[in-house]
Amino acid sequence: MQSGQSGQQAAADAARFHIRKVAVCGAGVMGAQIAAHCVNAGVPVVLFDLPAQEGDRNGIARRAVAQLAKLNPAPLGSPELAALISVANYEDDLPRLAECDLVIEAIAERLDWKRDLYHKLAPAIKHDAIIASNTSGLSITDLAAALPESLRARFCGVHFFNPPRYMTLVELIPTADTSPLLLDLLETFLVSQLGKGVVRAKDTPNFIGNRIGVFGILSVFAQAEKFGLPYDLVDELTGTRLGRAKSGTFRTADVVGLDTLAHVIRTMQDQLPQDPFHPHFGVPPVLAALIAKGALGQKTGAGFYRKQGKAISRLDPARQEYVPAGATIAEPVAAILAERDPARKLKALHDSDHPQAQFLWAVLRDGFHYSAVHLADIADTARQVDLAMKWGFGHAQGPFEIWQAAGWRDVAGWIAADIAAGKTLSSAPLPEWATRGPVWEARGVHTPAGSWNPRDKRFEGRSGLPVYQRQIGAPLLVGETASLEPAVVYENEAVRCWTLPAPHPGDVLLVSFKTKMHTLSPGVVRGIAHAVDLAEASFKALVIGQTDDPFSAGADLKAMLPAFEQGGAAAVEPIEREMQDMVLRLRYAQVPVVAALAGLALGGGCELAVHCARRVAHFETYIGLVEAGIGLVPGAGGLSFCARRAAELQAEAAPDAPLLAFLKKFALAVASAQVSKSALDARNMGYLRPSDPIVMNRHELLYVAVREARNLAEAGWRAPLPRRFPVAGRDGIATLKAQLLNMKVGGYISDHDFTVAEKIAYVMCGGDVDPGSLVDEAWMLKREREAFLNLLVQEKTQERIAGILKTGKPVRN
Incomplete structure (x- = not known):
């Protein structure tokens, strides 16, 4: 990794360079959380600290990993990721540095302590590893002087802001000896793999x-x-x-x-x-x-x-x-x-x-x-x-x-x-x-x-690193202009259908929403259906996504309210039917439809996403069916999806596996209006599938989603065939109802919470039918509509809706 190489050679070297494992030296607050964010991105970490004086020699680092689960906001996207952090100490485990492609020092802000540590680490670091100090303001040049001359070209400062999972900024600080190519490689890793916004700073106190x-x-x-x-x-x-x-x-x-x-x-x-x-x-x-x-x-x-x-x-x-x-x-x-x-x-x-x-x-x-x-x-x-x-x-x-x-x-x-x-x-x-x-x-x-x-x-001009060519829709500073001008195919007051200019694929249609919080108004619902028509007629695939967060906060309750006030539940039923028809249109479209998720994907936004052929999600995606919080059930195919997905998981597991074991997880999540804490958590909940890509940088989301959609089309994607699936029936309803009753008696849920949850259990189990009965989507969607409309006219539900519209906060009644 020497400076002065050609652009093509640098790009080739970058393509071959992979950070497979990271060493973080220092298990304090910052070090442990940097380790946590690396494993969020799927990069395994060895977390080093001093050997404990008594007991477990790796006890200091081990306790730091255990502490991650107690912090709020959570450093880990899912608790089980902690297993990807190995613990080590500087006396017994230095040979493990040879496994690591990036070594980040993150000990206390003492120049003498850091220099002493570098003397200890240097002999064990492998010859082509990148070495970086997570200092908030010490001189990188002074720190580099403690390293052997042979390592100085691979050393720089990398200042994460706290908390590392949530703060975008990372400052990258070179010395006069730092290899320019190394900086490019590290910046690419930080931007694309860890999802950071990198700023290159000069080596001055406290940087920028x-x-x-x-x-x-x-x-x-x-x-x-x-x-x-x-x-x-x-x-x-x-x-x-x-x-x-x-x-x-x-x-x-x-x-x-x-x-x-x-x-x-x-x-x-x-x-x-x-x-x-x-x-x-x-x-x-x-x-x-x-x-x-x-x-x-x-x-x-x-x-x-x-x-x-x-x-x-x-x-x-x-x-x-x-x-x-x-x-x-x-x-x-x-x-x-x-x-x-x-x-x-x-x-x-x-x-x-x-x-x-x-x-x-x-x-x-x-x-x-x-x-x-x-x-x-x-x-x-x-x-x-x-x-x-x-x-x-x-x-x-x-x-x-x-x-x-x-x-x-x-x-x-x-x-x-x-x-x-x-x-x-x-x-x-x-x-x-x-x-x-x-x-x-x-x-x-x-x-x-x-x-x-x-x-x-x-x-x-802005950086020409290839990683930035992957960013679509990144916010511009005042005075800047967009380097990419999308081509608008169709636009009205609710949606915009557009394509990306070359060199991006122009045969994938994108549709974005123009409503506040990207809610699903009747105009947006019709706009999505029209986008599917356009895609089937003239494009290879369709991506549903926004250039800014959130993906969608759900159905537009304010748009629905006038119809209810004028005609009651009967006037709302056509709106519900239209929502249901829209998600089925996505599921059975003759081109692959990919949802590009970031930020909130709640209620109708979640229902829309789960009916697409695939989802590409930013790591910070918070997805859930939350209608129970306003006294309703999901009414646009959410419960139908949960029932069908539970049946699919049962079939994948074993023919004699109990269906209710798979259904219960969905039922309790919906009844409690649970929202994922990350895209990984959404995968654990079942709203994302293992095949759904997760990206770390928000601005790469549409880039990945467009290529995912095009790849599906190129691979000969076909819409699934409508099939009947088994439901848990009245036995499942009785079992879930008993659990809900215990929660009610224990004071965990209110009377109206119980009423809503009972409806969810009834619909998700397929209604009053024998266990194992085969039903189709039409059967399930009808029961969704009936439950939705039944709850809509109830006084306590109307109190909840009025409260959320007035204050933005759920009403507990």
Whole structure:
């Protein structure tokens, strides 16, 4: 793996290079969770730590693996994946490093400890393995000096953000010796196999994400104190209304850990003495005081906030005690934040004399100022900075995007005026590239030609790595344009039917929904049926999928409500029939239909997916038949699918296997409105099959789904023939009902839960028929409709529907 190879040779080497096994050295919080995410992707891991002083020599690593099952949010997509993590220690098991193609060091942030470990590991690492440090801010060059010279070309930094399963960002940091091809290979693995968003950072303290993000937190501390705003109000101002994480600033600090935040701040303070903003890099006194008394945030029960029962209080720094939280944003400021036009919004914040608005302008201005001053130091282009803040800190837009969308020239003028007036945290001027030349003329750093590279003084295009050619529908930064323009075949207010341009297959039709949360309105249902007609007439296959999440939140209850109010259950029955006809149209289409699942696939979305020829699912897919939560049964073939699938599983197992053993799992999942915790969990539940591919990168979903559909067509796919299947009948109903009754008596379910679950059992068992009776889909679908319509008119069901439509939360009655 040497630099300077041709593009074709590099691509060939990348195709041959496989990371078959990973070693993670360090079984702390980050190390164990990095190991967990590797096994989520199907990559086995050897997790190393120190040998235990007593008992099991691998006890430290073994306990770390056991702890994964207790964490929330869950690091593992399915609990049984823990078995793919082998445990080891540095004294007995170093020869096992020879099995591993990637070695990730993830021990504590101590340069001396890391160097000592490298001396120990180096002789055992195989000759072509990649070696990486998961440091959040230490110098990668200094770390590399501890390795033999022969290993330095294969060493780099790889900074995962916490928690690794859910946070998109991974920073990739090379040294001057790191092989460029190695970086390409590792980036490809991280993007495609682990599903990450990779940003290449320069080897500077705290890299990009923490450098910009932690400065932003320090700015919030400084400006909140200046304008006299309490912590709960600051969190309201810097939360979702500002396009940032719901938890705002101080709640987020509590979740991360105040000691962790202080460590990163000290890294900046110690390692960046020449930074013009350095006077503000000290640990704020209020933060230091909390740490001194052991109030480290959520993990100790108190920090900037304290929760006692359901009551949440926030710290009053002046009184050094907790007071009730609940501050609200002033109405004039709330109105500014509700403004959709970014230019008008930012101008209103800048011009307002309200302290809350002045605070917001100051925080945003500080972020623009700092990012511009340090862009050339920390990143190659402005794109890396914006992506780091979006992927690593949950911002809807990065600092340069906000600045550009609000009017680059106006905002630059306001920043310069504030610098001149002494209002900013540093007197450092904006860099020349921000106020004249190509960026000024383009009115921003992001253009169709690429993003601004201050070192080369040009707009640099996006990465040309082949892995990015697999990404379809990835969000664009402000000012960017799509590299792929889809061809629209048919479009109305509910759906869009389209195809991908070359070099992607143009003979596969895609259909996407245009409704909110991609719900299945009557228009969408008819649009899907029309898409099948188009595909059968002119294409080889059909893919149902969205370019953004979710796949579908289910049937559009609001669209159904007027029909029910005007004509009762009888007026809803045609809508139900149409839904059922649609899913059967998918099942028996004369071209293969593939559902591309990501995010929520609930209720009708799940029913649609399970009737397709195949499903391709993003790892973070949450699928389930949830109608019981609103007092209904699945009415678009969901129960029919469960009954038929249970019969298929019975036939695959053994002719004399009890049908109810396979049916019960489906029945209890539906009755409890269970939703999968991942695509792997959905496979265990039975909504996905072993043949359904799971992809780790959300933006590769349509790429894989289109090729899966085309491959099915090329292999001579034929629709299944309608067949009758056995059902559990009245004996199955009686058995399930007895279990439900025990749950009701035990107080686990309410009377109405029992009523709904009883209907589910009745339909799923095929109704009042003999056990083993053969039925067809028409028989099952009729019973689904009858149960759905029967429950729809019940008062408690209507209370649940009204509650979910009003608050978005289920009503327990």
